[in-house]
Amino acid sequence: xxxxxxxxxxxxxxxxxxxxxxxxxxxxxxxxxxxxxxxxxxxxxxxxxxxxxxxxxxxxxxxxxxxxxxxxxxxxxxxxxxxxxxxxxxxxxxxxxxxxxxxxxxxxxxxxxxxxxxxxxxxxxxxxxxxxxxxxxxxxxxxxxxxxxxxxxxxxxxxxxxxxxxxxxxxxxxxxxxxxxxxxxxxxxxxxxxxxxxxxxxxxxxxxxxxxxxxxxxxxxxxxxxxxxxxxxxxxxxxxxxxxxxxxxxxxxxxxxxxxxxxxxxxxxxxxxxxxxxxxxxxxxxxxxxxxxxxxxxxxxxxxxxxxxxxxxxxxxxxxxxxxxxxxxxxxxxxxxxxxxxxxxxxxxxxxxxxxxxxxxxxxxxxxxxxxxxxxxxxxxxxxxxxxxxxxxxxxxxxxxxxxxxxxxxxxxxxxxxxxxxxxxxxxxxxxxxxxxxxxxxxxxxxxxxxxxxxxxxxxxxxxxxxxxxxxxxxxxxxxxxxxxxxxxxxxxxxxxxxxxxxxxxxxxxxxxxxxxxxxxxxxxxxxxxxxxxxxxxxxxxxxxxxxxxxxxxxxxxxxxxxxxxxxxxxxxxxxxxxxxxxxxxxxxxxxxxxxxxxxxxxxxxxxxxxxxxxxxxxxxxxxxxxxxxxxxxx
Amino acid sequence: xxxxxxxxxxxxxxxxxxxxxxxxxxxxxxxxxxxxxxxxxxxxxxxxxxxxxxxxxxxxxxxxxxxxxxxxxxxxxxxxxxxxxxxxxxxxxxxxxxxxxxxxxxxxxxxx
Numbered sequence: 001x002x003x004x005x006x007x008x009x010x011x012x013x014x015x016x017x018x019x020x021x022x023x024x025x026x027x028x029x030x031x032x033x034x035x036x037x038x039x040x041x042x043x044x045x046x047x048x049x050x051x052x053x054x055x056x057x058x059x060x061x062x063x064x065x066x067x068x069x070x071x072x073x074x075x076x077x078x079x080x081x082x083x084x085x086x087x088x089x090x091x092x093x094x095x096x097x098x099x100x101x102x103x104x105x106x107x108x109x110x111x112x113x114x115x116x117x118x119x120x121x122x123x124x125x126x127x128x129x130x131x132x133x134x135x136x137x138x139x140x141x142x143x144x145x146x147x148x149x150x151x152x153x154x155x156x157x158x159x160x161x162x163x164x165x166x167x168x169x170x171x172x173x174x175x176x177x178x179x180x181x182x183x184x185x186x187x188x189x190x191x192x193x194x195x196x197x198x199x200x201x202x203x204x205x206x207x208x209x210x211x212x213x214x215x216x217x218x219x220x221x222x223x224x225x226x227x228x229x230x231x232x233x234x235x236x237x238x239x240x241x242x243x244x245x246x247x248x249x250x251x252x253x254x255x256x257x258x259x260x261x262x263x264x265x266x267x268x269x270x271x272x273x274x275x276x277x278x279x280x281x282x283x284x285x286x287x288x289x290x291x292x293x294x295x296x297x298x299x300x301x302x303x304x305x306x307x308x309x310x311x312x313x314x315x316x317x318x319x320x321x322x323x324x325x326x327x328x329x330x331x332x333x334x335x336x337x338x339x340x341x342x343x344x345x346x347x348x349x350x351x352x353x354x355x356x357x358x359x360x361x362x363x364x365x366x367x368x369x370x371x372x373x374x375x376x377x378x379x380x381x382x383x384x385x386x387x388x389x390x391x392x393x394x395x396x397x398x399x400x401x402x403x404x405x406x407x408x409x410x411x412x413x414x415x416x417x418x419x420x421x422x423x424x425x426x427x428x429x430x431x432x433x434x435x436x437x438x439x440x441x442x443x444x445x446x447x448x449x450x451x452x453x454x455x456x457x458x459x460x461x462x463x464x465x466x467x468x469x470x471x472x473x474x475x476x477x478x479x480x481x482x483x484x485x486x487x488x489x490x491x492x493x494x495x496x497x498x499x500x501x502x503x504x505x506x507x508x509x510x511x512x513x514x515x516x517x518x519x520x521x522x523x524x525x526x527x528x529x530x531x532x533x534x535x536x537x538x539x540x541x542x543x544x545x546x547x548x549x550x551x552x553x554x555x556x557x558x559x560x561x562x563x564x565x566x567x568x569x570x571x572x573x574x575x576x577x578x579x580x581x582x583x584x585x586x587x588x589x590x591x592x593x594x595x596x597x598x599x600x601x602x603x604x605x606x607x608x609x610x611x612x613x614x615x616x617x618x619x620x621x622x623x624x625x626x627x628x629x630x631x632x633x634x635x
Numbered sequence: 636x637x638x639x640x641x642x643x644x645x646x647x648x649x650x651x652x653x654x655x656x657x658x659x660x661x662x663x664x665x666x667x668x669x670x671x672x673x674x675x676x677x678x679x680x681x682x683x684x685x686x687x688x689x690x691x692x693x694x695x696x697x698x699x700x701x702x703x704x705x706x707x708x709x710x711x712x713x714x715x716x717x718x719x720x721x722x723x724x725x726x727x728x729x730x731x732x733x734x735x736x737x738x739x740x741x742x743x744x745x746x747x
Binding site for chain 1: 690691693694699702716725727729733
């Protein structure tokens with residue numbers, strides 16, 4: 001394909017509105033753990049966004065770097081890869097971008113390859129195929145501070161001569177040497193292709209040969225490898241200690257739970273108050289009637305019911321960010337591996353499953369760190385069994401309606417707490433049973449391997465954490481503003497139409513009511529009536545939607561989980577056995593449109609989401625049926 | 636509880652046994668550990684053949700596992716598996732079942 005001229009095919013907007021074919025841009029490549037993203041954040045700051053190449057699940061960041069002269073350069077942060085072999089999806093995308101096979105982007109004008117200076121020999125393995133592309137390349141040796149602190153050194157001038165490309169020694173975390181990268185970006189716009197001097201590169205298919213080449217390059221450029229990180233050794237002595245390690249692991253997990261449930265509560269209450277108050281103050285601005293109903297009840301409160309979860313999700317990501325950037329997460333995966341391998345999963349599945357307690361969507365996105373497809377699919381399939389935060393309000397409502405506050409269970413533990421805890425536990429058990437089932441059926445065990453690099457411990461930087469949270473918040477709000485918004489508007493319509501004489505119908509004769517009656521024969525054995533049926537249908541879009549829907553059906557204004565009237569109405573309509581069945585149904589059913597959408601995206605088709613949806617719904621139905629039968633018989 | 640002569644066990648339990656194990660290890664070393672799984676914490680060796688599928692071999696090489704490189708067993712997860720190896724400047728964790736497929740030979744006394 002021709003180089004950087006303007007004869008590219010017509011641009012598509014699918015990658016990013018700001019980068020089009022023919023536009024100049026710089027690609028950032030590097031192995032995992034080289035600090036590539038830290039450098040990208042340094043270069044672009046908030047002028048970045050997440051993008052997806054069409055048809056693949058690989059996420060990458062696109063941003064604009066501002067050079068000293070005030071010019072803007074587009075930078076693409078490609079996924080971290082060890083080679084350009086195109087064996088994994090990450091590698092294929094990286095190779096395609098670098099060779100210009102992505103027609104909607106064209107070839108990059110230049111490449112910045114980010115390597116870990118403390119691990120030069122191994123990281124030079126990736127430099128060989130990247131340099132072989134013949135694009136103007138800057139070799140960034142990151143972690144210069146670490147290298148110096150641990151007594152290592154390298155002659156960048158000699159290395160540049162060996163590689164035939166400029167070399168910059170930087171510390172992205174501290175911000176040292178970033179100006180050299182900026183200078184390169186500045187020059188890369190003006191410079192034509194193929195300025196690289198001819199240097200001898202090894203045969204790329206011959207990995208041992210490449211390693212020998214890397215060793216020679218290192219020797220000729222006076223590379224002195226740093227001493228093993230002493231602090232990492234010491235900390236590993238504690239964090240991987242035979243009994244102290246597991247203890248700390250349990251404490252960390254407990255702290256994550258405590259934070260996302262107790263710590264997030266005041267924040268979530270505050271967000272809820274703001275949404276309700278703003279809705280109430282906006283309402284008088286609109287004329288009474290259809291529009292106001294649709295906008296305030298259907299849209300504002302509906303989207304609000306989802307945005308409420310933002311503080312919780314951000315706190316979870318803050319925690320995961322600190323754990324990941326500090327290096328502890330890799331140790332946690334190591335500790336979890338032994339236990340997880342017993343149920344046919346692996347250590348790297350631990351992080352996604354932990355995230356799933358807040359929300360299955362980020363959890364499923366986090367499974368990308370698992371290279372083994374079988375393990376990854378298994379993790380994706382069981383993640384929605386973990387009790388996500390959207391189930392919590394539903395649980396709280398039903399438990400509060402049917403179990404008196406003072407009912408004892410065991411010692412100081414009340415019956416309400418016990419019921420909630422029980423629901424969390426059955427979700428977890430269902431996940432384990434499912435994982436076992438998958439292992440012996442459709443995902444029969446091929447030889448699964450676990451290879452994990454343990455990076456040295458590092459102090460997480462506020463900048464990286466802040467950018468990560470900003471990123472997540474944007475993605476989450478975008479989702480709330482599109483998918484959930486659409487679903488809620490449809491629901492509002494179904495509950496308020498057909499109109500007679502301009503008046504909304506009574507719930508029984510609305511479209512929603514018809515739907516409820518239609519599903520009633522199927523849910524009668526579970527002890528639910530048509531109103532609960534409408535709630536369940538609505539909850540298949542998003543679990544918490546059942547609360548607002550029931551509120552509408554029972555004619556209760558501003559229904560929320562604390563509403564006494566709603567609790568009363570539920571008590572009148574549901575038997576205790578029906579309530580228990582409803583809880584169990586919610587614990588197991590796959591009632592989340594967003595999760596289905598993300599599973600489709602991450603598995604690249606409708607097969608796995610279909611399997612997951614059918615399995616979980618059937619599982620939930622049968623369990624609810626059994627629960628109803630058992631509880632009715634006992635009472 | 637019986638106070639017998641310590642039975643040969645792969646894990647040190649007491650000081651007496653520790654020194655006993657040291658002796659035993661010396662003996663073992665003379666029989667030579669043949670796979671990475673035989674390497675105990677604190678020991679080192681030279682990597683030999685990687686008896687694994689092609690894909691895995693390439694991945695291991697990308698992580699620094701080249702025949703002829705020095706490898707150190709630096710630690711393990713609580714419970715003993717997976718284990719941690721230091722190779723080519725980084726620490727890599729592998730399950731024992733994978734380590735058992737990686738051949739090693741003792742490091743010549745002159746090196747290091």
